[in-house]
Amino acid sequence: MKVTIVGSGYVGLVTGACFSEVGINVVCVDIDSKKIDNLNKGIIPIYEPGLEEMLMRNMKKGRLSFTTNIAEAIKDSEVLFISVGTPPDEDGSADLKYVLAVARDCGKNMDDYLLVVTKSTVPVGTSEKVKNAIQEELNKRKVNIAFNVASNPEFLKEGAAIADFLKPDRIVIGLDSQRAEDLMKSLYKPFTLNGHPLIFMDIVSAEMTKYAANAMLATKISFINDIANLCEIVGADINLVRNGIGSDSRIGNKFIYPGIGYGGSCFPKDVQALIRTGSEYKYELRILKAVEDVNNDQKLVIFNKINKYFNGNLNDKTIAIWGLSFKPQTDDMREAPALKIVKKLLEAGAKVKVYDPVAMEEAKHHFGDSISYYDDQHETLIDADCLAILTEWPEFKFPNFKIVSKLLNSPAIFDGRNIYDKNEMREHGFDYFCIGVDTTK
Numbered sequence: 458m459k460v461t462i463v464g465s466g467y468v469g470l471v472t473g474a475c476f477s478e479v480g481i482n483v484v485c486v487d488i489d490s491k492k493i494d495n496l497n498k499g500i501i502p503i504y505e506p507g508l509e510e511m512l513m514r515n516m517k518k519g520r521l522s523f524t525t526n527i528a529e530a531i532k533d534s535e536v537l538f539i540s541v542g543t544p545p546d547e548d549g550s551a552d553l554k555y556v557l558a559v560a561r562d563c564g565k566n567m568d569d570y571l572l573v574v575t576k577s578t579v580p581v582g583t584s585e586k587v588k589n590a591i592q593e594e595l596n597k598r599k600v601n602i603a604f605n606v607a608s609n610p611e612f613l614k615e616g617a618a619i620a621d622f623l624k625p626d627r628i629v630i631g632l633d634s635q636r637a638e639d640l641m642k643s644l645y646k647p648f649t650l651n652g653h654p655l656i657f658m659d660i661v662s663a664e665m666t667k668y669a670a671n672a673m674l675a676t677k678i679s680f681i682n683d684i685a686n687l688c689e690i691v692g693a694d695i696n697l698v699r700n701g702i703g704s705d706s707r708i709g710n711k712f713i714y715p716g717i718g719y720g721g722s723c724f725p726k727d728v729q730a731l732i733r734t735g736s737e738y739k740y741e742l743r744i745l746k747a748v749e750d751v752n753n754d755q756k757l758v759i760f761n762k763i764n765k766y767f768n769g770n771l772n773d774k775t776i777a778i779w780g781l782s783f784k785p786q787t788d789d790m791r792e793a794p795a796l797k798i799v800k801k802l803l804e805a806g807a808k809v810k811v812y813d814p815v816a817m818e819e820a821k822h823h824f825g826d827s828i829s830y831y832d833d834q835h836e837t838l839i840d841a842d843c844l845a846i847l848t849e850w851p852e853f854k855f856p857n858f859k860i861v862s863k864l865l866n867s868p869a870i871f872d873g874r875n876i877y878d879k880n881e882m883r884e885h886g887f888d889y890f891c892i893g894v895d896t897t898k
């Protein structure tokens with residue numbers, strides 16, 4: 458079977474790599490010719506553990522190729538995945554212009570049966586629009602070619618994307634034809650052999666499942682952050698409360714870590730898009746509006762703590778920052794809390810010195826020369842007045858605190874990810890601040 462994947466970003470590359478890994482012939486398409494040139498030279502545009510090796514291996518085996526030419530790619534393909542971006546429009550709804558452009562490209566170029574599967578996160582009703590766009594192009598060409606559409610939302614997590622794709626919790630597929638079901642079953646068979654379920658449903662439910670999943674996860678984060686903030690005020694410790702509630706099997710202990718808010722390319726835009734879908738249908742998603750509000754405020758909790766520590770005067774203070782990506786194991790900084798925190802620090806007159814294991818190049822696109830970048834985490838501490846941890850990279854978990862304390866001007870650590878223990882920090886002589894714990898007691 459030959460598969461075409463249109464959109465060679467995080468989702469498209471991981472999908473292409475994993476399908477080719479199980480022996481399927483894959484062509485990845487993108488309109489960004491520089492990206493495709495680089496991929497053909499073996500230069501991978503993103504950092505994702507295990508991705509580069511897998512892409513290289515399958516390119517060498519001749520099962521995976523990259524092109525800007527969708528017409529060529531579609532030839533002999535039975536299945537085409539759309540994995541282009543769906544960024545928020547001005548009103549928060551998902552902008553479908555890239556998805557529909559690909560649908561039109563399909564209608565313009567297909568000359569045999571094609572199953573067009575939307576993997577991008579798209580609002581309810583989009584597959585119908587994809588179907589109509591393809592049919593319009595076929596009508597213009599005055600040809601009668603059979604095709605089906607399906608919805609196959611992607612649930613991979615950046616940083617663990619390969620493992621998520623190869624061993625998914627589940628694969629959700631919305632469709633309305635037996636031919637599409639047979640094709641999807643055979644395509645995903647290698648990934649379901651160990652009992653990972655393929656869940657078939659109607660297309661609208663599949664589209665909704667993706668948004669409901671991300672909205673639920675974002676809700677868990679905002680919920681625990683809201684409780685964390687109250688813990689701090691009343692003198693409770695969120696780390697203990699989290700263990701206390703997480704051991705209830707109805708609640709579970711996953712995804713209830715307090716921090717500085719969710720970021721990334723999915724939760725913020727998907728929560729917004731679902732709120733927007735609600736309002737289009739005159740239904741107000743009140744919980745999700747609160748989830749968004751809490752998250753926007755949470756991104757500033759660490760800035761507020763730093764500002765308070767220095768009595769509202771950050772002018773000429775130097776802040777060392779460890780971690781910039783929105784979570785560990787990725788260089789993705791889209792909607793990362795670090796963006797908002799660094800901006801606020803600079804506005805307040807502070808100097809900012811940063812280190813991230815993989816997101817430094819990405820950070821340069823956002824901050825240019827307004828901050829200083831270091832290849833070594835300790836170098837950020839020289840002449841710095843405090844340290845802020847914004848991403849919980851494993852390498853930050855056991856630093857040599859004697860060196861940290863010696864290098865900093867004042868021994869203050871602001872831990873936005875609760876990776877250190879307050880008693881240990883006190884023993885090391887630090888003024889230590891984290892989320893949801895009154896560490897001054």
Ligand code: NAD
Nearest residue numbers: 464465466467468487488489540541542543555577578611
């Ligand atoms: P991305 O921005 O990394 O990649 C999208 C790619 O599509 C870009 O390379 C762009 O050049 C290309 N593109 C745009 N228009 C095109 C066209 N007409 N023809 C060919 N290529 C085109 O995006 P991503 O993070 O991979 O996300 C893609 C979709 O998957 C989004 O809807 C996103 O919400 C969803 N999703 C993302 C993740 C994630 O973790 N990144 C997880 C699940 C779902």
